[in-house]
Amino acid sequence: MSITHTEHNTFPLVSVVTVNFNQSGATCEFLNSFQQISYPNYEVFVVDNASPNDNPEIIKQNFPWVTLMKTSQNLGFAGGNNAALPFCKGKYVLFINNDTEVEPGFLEPLVNLLESNKKIGMVSPRIQYFHSEKVLQFAGFTPFSMITTRNFAIGFGEKDTGQFNDTRETGSIFGAAMLVPMKVIEEVGMMAEVFFLYYEEHDWASHVKNAGYQIYYCGSSLVLHKESISTVKNSPFQIYYLTRGRILFARRNTHGYKKILSFLYLNFITLPKITFSFLIKRRPDLVWAFWKAVGWNITHQKGIVFEMPKLIKR
Numbered sequence: 001m002s003i004t005h006t007e008h009n010t011f012p013l014v015s016v017v018t019v020n021f022n023q024s025g026a027t028c029e030f031l032n033s034f035q036q037i038s039y040p041n042y043e044v045f046v047v048d049n050a051s052p053n054d055n056p057e058i059i060k061q062n063f064p065w066v067t068l069m070k071t072s073q074n075l076g077f078a079g080g081n082n083a084a085l086p087f088c089k090g091k092y093v094l095f096i097n098n099d100t101e102v103e104p105g106f107l108e109p110l111v112n113l114l115e116s117n118k119k120i121g122m123v124s125p126r127i128q129y130f131h132s133e134k135v136l137q138f139a140g141f142t143p144f145s146m147i148t149t150r151n152f153a154i155g156f157g158e159k160d161t162g163q164f165n166d167t168r169e170t171g172s173i174f175g176a177a178m179l180v181p182m183k184v185i186e187e188v189g190m191m192a193e194v195f196f197l198y199y200e201e202h203d204w205a206s207h208v209k210n211a212g213y214q215i216y217y218c219g220s221s222l223v224l225h226k227e228s229i230s231t232v233k234n235s236p237f238q239i240y241y242l243t244r245g246r247i248l249f250a251r252r253n254t255h256g257y258k259k260i261l262s263f264l265y266l267n268f269i270t271l272p273k274i275t276f277s278f279l280i281k282r283r284p285d286l287v288w289a290f291w292k293a294v295g296w297n298i299t300h301q302k303g304i305v306f307e308m309p310k311l312i313k314r
Contacts, residue, residue, distance in 0.1 A: 011039060011040055011041040011111070012041065012090070012091040012092060012111060012115070013041050013042065013043065013089060013090040013091055013092075014039065014041065014042040014043075014090045014091070014092045014093070014094055014107065014111065014179070015042070015043050015045065015084075015088035015089060015090030015092070015093045015094070015182075016034070016042055016043065016044040016045065016093075016094045016096065017045045017047065017081050017084045017085070017088070017093060017094065017095050017096070018030065018044075018045075018046055018047070018095075018096050018097065018098045019046075019047045019048075019049050019077065019080035019081060019097075019098060020046055020047065020048045020049065020051060020054070020056055020059065020098050021048070021049040021050075021051050021054075021074065021080075022051045022052070022053050022054045023051075023054070023098055023099065024051075024054050024055060024056050024058050024059055026098055026099050026226070027046060027056075027059055027098040028058065028059060028062050028063070029101065030096075030097075030098050030099070030100055030101060030102075031044070031046075031059070031062070031063045031066060033100075033101035033102050034102055035063070036104055037102060037104050037105070037106065037107055038104050038105050038107075038108065039105075039107040039108055039111070042090070042094075042107075043067065043088070043089065043090065044063075044065070044066045044067065045066070045067045045069060045084035045087065045088065046059055046066050046067070046068050046069065046098075047069045047070075047071065047080045047081070047083050047084050048068065048069065048070045048071065049071055049074050049075055049076075049079075049080040050070070050071050050072060050073050050074045050075075056068060056070065067084075067087070069083060069084060069087075071083055075193065076193060076195070076196035076197050076200075077175065077191075077195075077196070077197050077198075077200055078190070078191035078192060078193045078195055078196070078200040079193040079196075081095050081190075081191060082190045082191060082193060082309065085185065085190055085311055086311065086312055086313050086314040087314050088182065090182060091181065091182055092111060092114060092179055092180065092181055092182065093179070093180050093181075093182055093185065094107070094110075094177070094178070094179050095175070095177070095178050095179075095180070096176070096177045096178075096223070097175075097176040097177065097225065099225065099226040099227060100130075100176060100177060100223050100224060100225050100226065101130060101223075101224045101226070102222075102223050102224070103221075103222045103223070103224075106125060106221045106222055106223060107179075107221070108221075109125075109167075109218050109220040109221040110123050110125060110179040110218055110221050111179070113167060113216060113218050114179060114181055117214075119212070119213060119214050120213065120214050120215075120216050121180065121181065121184045121188075121208040121209070121211070121213025121214060121215065122173045122178055122179070122180050122184070122204075122205060122208055122213070122215050122216070123173075123178070123179050123215075123216040123217070123218050124138065124170075124173050124174040124176075124177055124178045124179075124216075124217055124218070125177050125217075125218055125219075125221035125222060125223050126138070126139055126160075126164060126165070126217075126218070126219045126220075126221060126222050126223070127139075127174060127176060127177060127222075127223050127224075127225050128160055128222065128223075128224050128225070129224070129225060129227070130224040130225055130226040130227075131226065134159055134160040134161075135157065135158070135159060135160065136155040136156060136157065136158050136159075136160045136164065137153065137156060137176075137225055137227070138153050138154075138155065138156070138174045138176070139153070139154045139155030139156075139158075139164035139217065139219065140153075140154040140155070140164070140168065140170035140171070140217035141153060141154065141170050141171035141172040141173075141174070141217075142154065142171050143171040144171055144172060144202065144206070146250070146253065146254050146258045146262060147258060147261045147262050147265050148262075148265055148270075149246050149247075149249055149250045149254075149262060151171050151172060151202075153174075154170075154217075164219045165219040165220060166219050167216065167217065167218050167219060167220065168216065168217055169214050169215065169216055169217075170215055170216060170217040171215070172201070172202050172205045172206075172215060173201050173202070173204070173205040173215055174201070175200070175201035176223070176225055176227075177223045178201065180208075184208060184211075184213060185311050186311055187211060188204075188207050188208050188211050188213075188308055189207070189307065189308025189309055189310050189311065190204075190308060190309045190310070190311055191203070191204045191308070191309075192204070192252070192308055192309065193309065194248065194304060195244075195245050195248060195249075196241065197241040197245070198238075198241045198242050198244075198245040198246075199242075199245030199246060199248065199249045200245070202249060203248075203249050203252055203253065204308070206249075206252075206253045207308055234283070234286060236285045236286060236288070236289035237289070239286050239289040239290055239293070240289040240290070240292055240293045241293070242293075243274075243289070243290050243293035243294065244293035244296050244297065247266065247293065247294065247297045248297060248304075250262045250263075250266070251297065251304075252306055271294065274290055275287055275290065275291075278290065
């Protein structure tokens with residue numbers, strides 16, 4: 001709990017950042033879970049992302065040890081998390097979704113791993129679905145194909161029988177829960193806010209790897225995610241930001257012949273395939289969202305900041 005007592009100096013301070021948007025109830029459930037962890041040295045920042053239909057003050061009323069911050073507008077996933085970083089004092093920063101609950105001992109393995117290997121720039125825990133007993137959502141990622149700009153979650157939908165309790169290098173990070181050393185953020189920069197939603201953590205991980213660090217998965221740490229395995233993902237909102245982010249990720253992270261191949265794959269395989277699939281499903285709203293995202297990338301050729309925003313401490 002926002003504790004930095006000297007008797008805990010063997011436990012590096014961890015700054016915890018979670019973003020709230022119209023979900024104060026879920027955020028309180030997360031904080032109730034988090035305050036029961038065994039790790040003794042942490043501070044918590046809740047960033048309310050200009051929730052229009054919520055009362056974030058209940059968070060502060062129920063958990064007075066939390067630092068509640070409010071943005072003046074919805075800054076998206078990256079911007080909401082970035083807003084707290086100038087105020088974080090920790091050696092490590094834990095970015096974690098507010099719709100999660102944690103196991104009491106989940107933080108120690110993550111911190112110990114980063115303490116043991118200074119070349120690790122990011123680590124995510126094993127993640128199960130909260131509402132589906134012992135069903136995995138994430139146990140690492142396959143490497144990104146920089147041509148298709150796709151990767152796959154290892155273990156997704158599998159029954160968790162301990163088969164992924166190992167620790168290993170992985171293809172990318174999982175934005176629902178990730179521990180990052182502050183020195184890496186200071187060196188590489190914060191998440192790119194141009195994404196707003198989706199792909200920003202993969203873009204960040206790509207920049208972290210390009211700086212010479214490794215991305216790790218830690219199977220001895222467990223987080224439960226309340227996103228349902230059966231959640232309908234084909235809303236126009238999701239299709240727009242997923243498509244927008246996927247194309248933008250390719251633009252920012254492919255070079256040379258891979259950029260050419262990625263462009264060809266997008267134009268001659270991805271665009272017609274997805275358009276046809278939505279038409280077959282009689283979803284003109286998804287076709288519109290998909291092509292709106294394509295159009296955004298066409299019309300935003302200039303003015304896209306390809307550097308990562310730098311952290312300026314307060």
